[in-house]
């Protein structure tokens with residue numbers, strides 16, 4: 001039945017779906033690409049997929065065609081609702097549409113009862129990183145996999161390793177919760193209208209509970225201080241957070257076996273985690 005739908009371009013024309021730049025609208029009308037994204041999320045049969053910002057519904061169609069047990073789309077722009085309703089009408093009750101701001105929707109609650117939740121999206125550039133940080137810090141971590149398209153520069157920052165110029169706070173936070181894999185790049189020319197930059201798809205899979213680092217707030221503060229002055233040595237850049245936590249910086253770095261003359265890009269993700277853990281332990285010791 002899904003094959004009976006008009007093409008995406010026809011749908012866009014039929015409902016007059018011009019792109020609204022303020023909502024980061026750049027559409028993927030080539031179903032070869034949306035099918036490729038959906039394939040990364042397989043197997044989907046026993047999953048409930050949350051798709052953020054479906055727009056005219058290209059990725060939505062691909063997820064349903066790939067056999068997703070259920071798909072819930074969250075779209076802020078009501079102009080897309082008729083096009084999404086057309087898909088729902090031929091999807092055997094597998095498509096649920098929520099009109100709203102995905103930053104405010106409690107996905108875990110909306111998809112409660114699902115045995116496995118995956119997130120898939122071609123994210124709006126302006127709020128993509130914020131959404132990712134929300135999902136990384138979700139408690140409980142309700143999702144089993146996320147297949148997400150970002151602007152390429154953000155994707156590179158998520159998967160970067162130490163020594164890479166893209167390595168920074170986002171890599172440390174994301175890789176403390178998930179394995180992060182670059183899947184493939186999508187040139188700007190594949191979108192309608194084309195954005196100014198290329199995009200890339202990243203696959204995030206949560207680490208097991210015992211490997212996951214839970215206090216992202218503290219890790220975020222430390223990485224912010226370190227990478228906020230990324231050319232400086234840690235003995236300088238961490239001075240103010242050491243003071244904030246009541247720590248002697250030399251003792252702190254030594255306890256974590258970190259060289260004070262290192263720069264933040266020299267540290268592994270686990271080094272930042274050691275710094276955070278030590279500071280949290282000393283919070284507890286000094287608590288009344």
Ligand code: SAM
Nearest residue numbers: 023026027028053054055076077101102122124
């Ligand atoms: N998924 C579609 C595609 O690939 O063609 C559209 C992708 S477009 C880059 C981003 C979509 O997210 C738009 O449809 C936009 O209206 C929607 N959007 C932007 N901000 C949103 C938000 N806060 N919550 C839900 N949807 C949002």
